[in-house]
Amino acid sequence: MGLAEQALGRWIEAETDLRAALAATADPWIARNRDTLAVALSVIEQHLGSLWIDGAVAGAEVWVEDHRVATMPLSAPIRVVAGTHSVQVTAEGFESVTRPVVVAGGGEAREIVHLSRTVSPGGRVANGESGVRGLQSVSPPRSGGTQRALGWASLVGGVVGLGIGVGGALAREGSVQDYNGQASCPGRLSPSQPPDCQTLVENVETMDVLSTVGLVAGGALTITSVILLATAPSRQSATESRMRVVGIAGPGMVGAQCIGQF
Secondary structure, eight states, rough: OOHHHHHTTHHHHHHHHHHHHOOTTTTTHHHTHHHHHHHHHHHHHTTTEEEOOOSSOOOOOOEETTEEEEESSSOOOOOESSEEEEEEOTTTOOOOEEEEEEOTOOOOOEEEOOOOOOOOSBBTTTOOOOOOOSSOOOOOOOHHHHHHHHHHHHHHHHHHHHHHHHHHHHHHHHHHHHHHHHOTOOOOOSSSSOHHHHHHHHHHHHHHHHHHHHHHHHHHHHEEEEEHHHHHHOOHHTOOOEEEEEEEESSSSOOEEEEEEO
C-alpha cells in the first residue's frame, strides 16, 4: 500500500504505511526488501514537512486546507505535504484565525496563534469588557470539490493498483514456468535450491505479494472512489456562505447588528 500511495503522490499515507511495514521486523518479505523500502521512505519524507501550532486554547481545532487534522494542544507535529497551506484554528467562543503557512520539504514550520473571544449578543466579551467587532467569521462551508478530487484520485489509484496486481500475477506465472522448465530445479518445497532456482523461487514469492497487494489496494481504492463521487455535495450547495457584521458600542449605548446571507 505504501509503495502504491507513493506512486500516486499520496505522501502522508505513504509515509504512515511504509513506517508500519518497516516495523514488521518478523516478516520475511519485509526483511529481504528492507533497504529498498527504507530508500522509498527517505524519498517520501523529502515531500513532507512538520507543522507545530502553539498558543491556541486547549480544545481548539486545527484545520489544514479544510481538513481537521488535530486538536490543541498538539502532542506531535502535524505532517503536511511541502508547500504553502491555508491553516485555520477554531474554538467555540473564540474568533477563528486563518493564515497561510509555508512548510519546506524535510523541514519544520512553527506558528503561534492567539485566539480572541467573540462578542456576546449583549455586546460584551467573555471577560466583561465592551468592544467593537467588524466581521465575525462563521465556520467555512464544506465544499464538495475536495471530495470529488479525492474520488477521482482514488479511481486513478484503483486503476494503477489493479494494473500492478495483474502485472504481478503475469510475472509470477512467468517465473513459475521458468522454474518448471529447468531440469535442475528440485521443486519449490525442496530445502536445497540451486542459485538460479532460488532466484526464481524468490521472484515467485515477491510477485505473489505484489499481485495480492495490487489487486486488494486497487479494488479498495476503486470502491472508495465510487463512494466519494456518489456522496460529494453538489456545487450549488457548496457555494453558500454566511457573514455577520456586528457593530457594538459601550455599555448602555445603542448597538446595531446586521446579518446577511449570500
